[in-house]
Amino acid sequence: MQASTLAAVSTPNSTPARHRWSLDEVLALYDLPLMDLIWRAQAVHRENFDPNAIQRSTLLSVKTGGCSEDCGYCSQSARYQTDTERERLMPIDEVVAAARAAKNKGASRFCMGAAWKGPKDNDLDKVLEMVREVKALGMQTCVTLGMLKEGQAEKLRDAGLDYYNHNLDTDKEFYGQVIRTHTHDDRLDTLEQVRDAGINVCSGGIIGMGESRKNRAALIVQLANLPKAPESVPINNLVPIPGTPMADNARLDPFEFVRTIAAARITMPGSWVRLSAGRQQMSDELQALCFLAGANSMFYGDRLLTTDNPDVDRDDALFARLGVKAV
Numbered sequence: 001m002q003a004s005t006l007a008a009v010s011t012p013n014s015t016p017a018r019h020r021w022s023l024d025e026v027l028a029l030y031d032l033p034l035m036d037l038i039w040r041a042q043a044v045h046r047e048n049f050d051p052n053a054i055q056r057s058t059l060l061s062v063k064t065g066g067c068s069e070d071c072g073y074c075s076q077s078a079r080y081q082t083d084t085e086r087e088r089l090m091p092i093d094e095v096v097a098a099a100r101a102a103k104n105k106g107a108s109r110f111c112m113g114a115a116w117k118g119p120k121d122n123d124l125d126k127v128l129e130m131v132r133e134v135k136a137l138g139m140q141t142c143v144t145l146g147m148l149k150e151g152q153a154e155k156l157r158d159a160g161l162d163y164y165n166h167n168l169d170t171d172k173e174f175y176g177q178v179i180r181t182h183t184h185d186d187r188l189d190t191l192e193q194v195r196d197a198g199i200n201v202c203s204g205g206i207i208g209m210g211e212s213r214k215n216r217a218a219l220i221v222q223l224a225n226l227p228k229a230p231e232s233v234p235i236n237n238l239v240p241i242p243g244t245p246m247a248d249n250a251r252l253d254p255f256e257f258v259r260t261i262a263a264a265r266i267t268m269p270g271s272w273v274r275l276s277a278g279r280q281q282m283s284d285e286l287q288a289l290c291f292l293a294g295a296n297s298m299f300y301g302d303r304l305l306t307t308d309n310p311d312v313d314r315d316d317a318l319f320a321r322l323g324v325k326a327v
């Protein structure tokens, strides 16, 4: 099928069947001249979203460092000597205070991250309480806790969780060069549990890890062809962390990042595409190009998990300059 084929194919007397994207089709998107790619992504964006509205989530690391996993990009793996110290799970009242502050600054969703391979049941009980209390503030809730065991997704749903973040991170073919302590299939298994429990799925990846364009396109294919596309798709640009194997990675051409956003927008037309890690290192103009390419969500607040994000004053000024509103 040509890259220009519509993303949905109608069958008589039924809802339109979803188009399954092939690697060649997504590579053909990447190969378009940048202006054509952005034009196409912007057209898809406008058919599905208000192009001047950007969703803002604030992140908080509720359990930092000391993780058993060996993800080659991560400051929180116990296997690498990084500046990130191991900390205990934060007390609930501190988490709720941070969520309240984020709401007052204009975030609509609060995402709590834990550096775990997956949650132990007694830790999960504390996170459930955090979810209930943040939800009671009138915010959407999101957590990212690693791999889930049977029954845990249902508990999170019953606590009122809106989104579970669990990234595929990279192409299945490249995964083993980044992470050896768990597999791409393990990630898919958790995504299935989250989906089956009726929680919104937030899943995306990181680029700039030394992967090829083909790997980047394959990641997009793997996300877009999930049984249902994730409602939220974070695209992270690697933040190189001293002490990790990726500390000295060369910076990816920023236009390749823009192309990845556009490919996500075109292949997942109804999903919120999040311009995620790496904004601190981007100019305002590059961020505006990402929004033009179809990003309509971002992390808002001075910190990501262990690294800096643009401060809220810079983001508020950017929104005003672009005439963009927060949702």
Ligand code: SAM
Pocket: 073, 074, 075, 076, 113, 114, 115, 116, 117, 144, 145, 146, 147, 165, 166, 167, 169, 205, 206, 236, 237, 238, 239, 240, 241, 277, 305
């Ligand atoms: N431990 C859980 C997990 O791995 O799913 C949750 C926390 S983990 C830090 C969440 C995500 O942050 C990762 O899947 C990865 O996509 C992103 N991330 C972590 N370190 C990063 C870095 N240095 N640069 C860009 N993205 C990063």
Ligand code: DTB
Pocket: 059, 075, 113, 144, 165, 167, 204, 205, 234, 235, 236, 239, 276, 277, 304, 305, 306, 307, 308
């Ligand atoms: C996601 O895709 N990116 C966020 C969130 N989900 C949890 C995390 C980015 C982390 C960047 C590096 C750090 O601050 O440690």
Ligand code: SF4
Pocket: 067, 068, 069, 070, 071, 074, 075, 076, 077, 114, 115, 116, 117, 146
């Ligand atoms: Fe642990 Fe998540 Fe970091 Fe991997 S990405 S080392 S699982 S905190």
